Amino acid sequence: MIKTSIRLTVLVFLLLGFFGHSQNKKNFSGIPNILQRIIPNDRIDSWVLVYNTYGKDQEIKISGGKTDYTPQFSGFDLFPDEDSFYYIAYESAGKTNYITDLEGLKKFVGKIDNAEEAAIALTVDGYMVDEEFKDVAGNYYEDSANYYLDIGKLTSKECPYQKTHYTVTVNKSSGAVSKVKENGTYIELYNKKCANNPRLLKIPKKEEPKDEPKKSTKRK
Template identity: 60%
Template sequence: MTLYKSTFFSVFLFLGIFVFSQEKKKFANVEGVLSNILPDHQTADFWVLVHNSYGRNKEIKTSGTKKDYTPQFSGFSLRPGEDSFFYIVSGKGDKITYISDIKDLKGFIGKIDNVEEAALSAVLEGYMIDEQFVDVAANHYEDKNNYYLDLGKITSTECPYQKTHYTLTVSKATGKISNVEDHGSYMEVYTKNCKNNPRLLKLEKKEEPKDEPSKQPTKKRR
């Protein structure tokens, strides 16, 4: 009986740990993801994450002893369609480097150290952390070997504008995407200019003139 209870408890504990490990966590926002970059110490003695929105710079994070730098007027965007951008200032010795092109994030991140860096590596492959649809395209979980990321991607800018969501498996050992599951579109937007807009097609169908019955001449009474 004692052995049975012990075995039952072990299985229950294992299942509890397994379920807990599969629980998805949400990416709060792209600022939080960028703030969790862990660059190699050989790359930077200090670094500053700056967000520029409508021409105003705001320092989101400072790591290390900040040195004077020149504010930038361009950068990389993680929010398509928004009038804002990010850039990173990093310093090593007397050298100051500005990261304003998203492709340069790869060298700054270096080895994938956490789930945020895994998400950014996927962003470099064309995926997006969709803050508007967190439940389907901005969350994650992990196990001993991999990070599992639910992210979005703009799959059409034509009619309709479309986003598709995926689950990406990123290896903790190599930092590479080892598997991609396509879950289909989760957003479609038709504009007034879309000829294939279902609503407009319905309206056009309703407005089609119907054939009126020919009128018979009225007979005059005598």
């Protein structure tokens, strides 16, 4: 009886811990909001986050006053999109600088200050917050030591187009990834060009039995 009660107690605590983590999960609130949570660690006088879509610039965030900058014709994106990109213009020591790629963005972020910055840092390794599938690839929870991010990655551009989701553990103190857990494929798309598209596989037709030639009967 005592052993049984101990086992039940342990099971209850495990379940409470599991449900506690599940309930504390938060969805990322979109790429623009993720980028607005950046807290640069280097000495920056002012900076502006610019979103360019179809050739038109829109200032998403201005920090530290006005920044004089030249519009850029290329930039970065946390989620693959052919028609838009972001860039950052910032002033430091009287000089204007630009962030137009993910490596530069990670350096600009510096020390990880929040879950959004952890997600930004992981984009360099191909991970992404998938706004279309937040339940599996766009949320996180945290404890005193780590951020636990459920995010996606494009794992195949060939046939079929495929995305896989992961749980990535990022240490709050060091910003280092301590664990990556693969959770499986959550989207798989075939198109007409895919030779391995199941919908295009031809089912071999069964040959219909040939009628045997009728024997002719001769009249006597």
